[in-house]
Amino acid sequence: xxxxxxxxxxxxxxxxxxxxxxxxxxxxxxxxxxxxxxxxxxxxxxxxxxxxxxxxxxxxxxxxxxxxxxxxxxxxxxxxxxxxxxxxxxxxxxxxxxxxxxxxxxxxxxxxx
Numbered sequence: 001x002x003x004x005x006x007x008x009x010x011x012x013x014x015x016x017x018x019x020x021x022x023x024x025x026x027x028x029x030x031x032x033x034x035x036x037x038x039x040x041x042x043x044x045x046x047x048x049x050x051x052x053x054x055x056x057x058x059x060x061x062x063x064x065x066x067x068x069x070x071x072x073x074x075x076x077x078x079x080x081x082x083x084x085x086x087x088x089x090x091x092x093x094x095x096x097x098x099x100x101x102x103x104x105x106x107x108x109x110x111x112x113x
Contacts (some may be wrong), residue, residue: 001049029109032100037112040085047078
């Protein structure tokens with residue numbers, strides 16, 4: 001889980017370094033889009049961390065059936081939340097970007113990112 005978080009953070013740094021050369025509006029738009037992405041990524045990240053700990057504890061305790069049930073229920077719940085979190089920014093990204101920026105050009109740039 002830690003390796004995944006580090007790799008995601010490094011990729012965001014690389015994207016920011018590239019976009020900073022494109023101008024102020026593009027840079028601000030990508031910054032807003034990355035904040036939205038970080039906010040949206042909280043849900044799957046928390047599901048993954050909590051499920052990995054719960055499943056590992058149950059396997060360690062010898063409760064393999066409980067661990068499998070928890071894993072499948074967690075995957076299903078995470079999938080349902082993930083579908084909502086894909087639909088919302090895909091179709092209403094401008095509303096979410098408007099929470100972080102008031103400038104119309106920045107919101108448009110964030111929506112395109």
